[in-house]
Amino acid sequence: MDGKRVLIIGLGLIGGSIALAIKKKHKAVIVGFDVDETQAKLAKSLDIIDDITDSLEEGVKGASLIIIATPVQQTEKIIDQLAMLSLEENVIITDVGSTKKSIVDKSSVLKNKNAIFIGGHPMAGSHKSGVIASKAHLFENAFYILTPDTNCQKRFVNGLKNWLEGTNATFIEMSPSQHDKLVGVISHFPHIIAASLVHQLAHVEEEEQNISRFAAGGFRDITRIASSSPIMWRDILLHNRDVLLSLLEKWELEMTSVKKMLKKADENEIYDYFSSAKQFRDKLPERSKGAIPSFYDLFVDVEDYPGVIAHVTGILGGRDISITNIRIIETREDILGVLRLSFRSEAERQKAKTLLSEYRYETYILD
Ligand SMILES: NC(=O)c1ccc[n+]([C@@H]2O[C@H](COP(=O)([O-])OP(=O)(O)OC[C@H]3O[C@@H](n4cnc5c(N)ncnc54)[C@H](O)[C@@H]3O)[C@@H](O)[C@H]2O)c1
Numbered sequence: 001m002d003g004k005r006v007l008i009i010g011l012g013l014i015g016g017s018i019a020l021a022i023k024k025k026h027k028a029v030i031v032g033f034d035v036d037e038t039q040a041k042l043a044k045s046l047d048i049i050d051d052i053t054d055s056l057e058e059g060v061k062g063a064s065l066i067i068i069a070t071p072v073q074q075t076e077k078i079i080d081q082l083a084m085l086s087l088e089e090n091v092i093i094t095d096v097g098s099t100k101k102s103i104v105d106k107s108s109v110l111k112n113k114n115a116i117f118i119g120g121h122p123m124a125g126s127h128k129s130g131v132i133a134s135k136a137h138l139f140e141n142a143f144y145i146l147t148p149d150t151n152c153q154k155r156f157v158n159g160l161k162n163w164l165e166g167t168n169a170t171f172i173e174m175s176p177s178q179h180d181k182l183v184g185v186i187s188h189f190p191h192i193i194a195a196s197l198v199h200q201l202a203h204v205e206e207e208e209q210n211i212s213r214f215a216a217g218g219f220r221d222i223t224r225i226a227s228s229s230p231i232m233w234r235d236i237l238l239h240n241r242d243v244l245l246s247l248l249e250k251w252e253l254e255m256t257s258v259k260k261m262l263k264k265a266d267e268n269e270i271y272d273y274f275s276s277a278k279q280f281r282d283k284l285p286e287r288s289k290g291a292i293p294s295f296y297d298l299f300v301d302v303e304d305y306p307g308v309i310a311h312v313t314g315i316l317g318g319r320d321i322s323i324t325n326i327r328i329i330e331t332r333e334d335i336l337g338v339l340r341l342s343f344r345s346e347a348e349r350q351k352a353k354t355l356l357s358e359y360r361y362e363t364y365i366l367d
């Protein structure tokens with residue numbers, strides 16, 4: 001694919017990460033287009049893309065692959081715009097949107113263009129937005145769902161997989177409706193619940209000042225995704241309305257049964273509720289695969305003195321162990337500090353644990 005042109009429309013977290021993944025395996029020229037000029041300039045200055053184009057009309061010229069990485073309502077508008085342009089013969093057009101049915105339906109406007117549209121959705125991401133958060137390894141070991149038309153030739157699907165090889169993702173094909181149903185349960189609905197928990201806290205705080213100060217690990221873990229882009233989630237909810245409305249009905253029934261259980265105060269029943277959920281959760285597929293991102297966390301008890309973080313990170317850095325995330329858990333600030341360090345693999349976490357123990361740091365794994 002050397003020397004070929006790739007156009008990426010939307011240079012945010014996902015567009016940027018896909019560009020970096022393509023660069024790992026191909027010497028193609030990556031051209032970027034974004035309505036937000038600062039994102040495009042940033043992508044260029046970080047070498048995530050090779051060139052900026054300021055119009056779709058220019059950008060599609062000579063492009064063998066077009067990737068649309070914008071919020072899903074914009075994606076539909078862009079497909080309409082592409083249908084009005086003169087495209088290269090057999091150009092592959094794909095998207096990365098979190099919904100598939102509306103987008104794939106819309107792609108029928110490209111039918112007479114000799115363009116091949118293959119819907120796509122890399123099942124990994126972050127609550128962060130913008131090109132600055134892009135990573136070449138964002139999709140490593142994640143599922144990458146493709147929704148090719150049933151009559152799409154295999155060579156085009158394989159061509160797209162070849163372009164995206166550097167994601168190191170596992171490709172899986174399904175229909176757009178199946179995608180929306182499945183992803184509704186494991187991704188879209190949990191985002192509604194996360195946002196609703198935050199709203200619940202905000203409402204309580206109207207009566208009890210400063211209560212959010214005490215929000216500890218559990219609340220923070222379950223609501224991390226509530227910090228995601230509201231534009232992205234507005235669009236997703238509007239696209240997957242029917243699936244989500246049906247899940248909300250099931251959720252109402254679930255909550256009604258929890259209410260009944262609590263009113264009865266039957267300790268066995270309450271135990272079973274949590275125990276069966278734990279058993280199911282513990283059996284989820286290996287963390288290295290799937291929609292749940294890989295976090296290998298290590299908790300380190302540290303005394304609260306200036307420079308302690310630099311000491312811990314220095315020890316690990318000295319042995320080339322890279323930390324993917326670091327957080328200070330503040331709930332124990334009066335006694336001890338707790339550092340939560342995240343690593344990319346179990347092996348790195350174990351290495352860090354052994355090394356920090358040699359320096360007499362107490363460490364815990366809480367999986
Ligand atoms: N964030 C995630 O975790 C995640 C994971 C998988 C898929 N997705 C999907 O990927 C897509 C992009 O999400 P993101 O997280 O990269 O968002 P982002 O906000 O980081 O980036 C989106 C970019 O699109 C640009 N944009 C908006 N409208 C445009 C238009 N008409 N033309 C050109 N550029 C336009 C924005 O300026 C922005 O730079 C969404 O469809 C989302 O559903 C997101």
Ligand SMILES: O=C(O)C(=O)C[C@]1(C(=O)O)C=C[C@@H](O)C=C1
Pocket residue numbers: 097098122123124125126127128186187188225228291292293
């Ligand atoms: O990790 C996160 O922050 C995400 O929300 C990523 C997540 C998900 O729900 O798993 C969000 C939306 C995408 O379509 C795919 C992945």
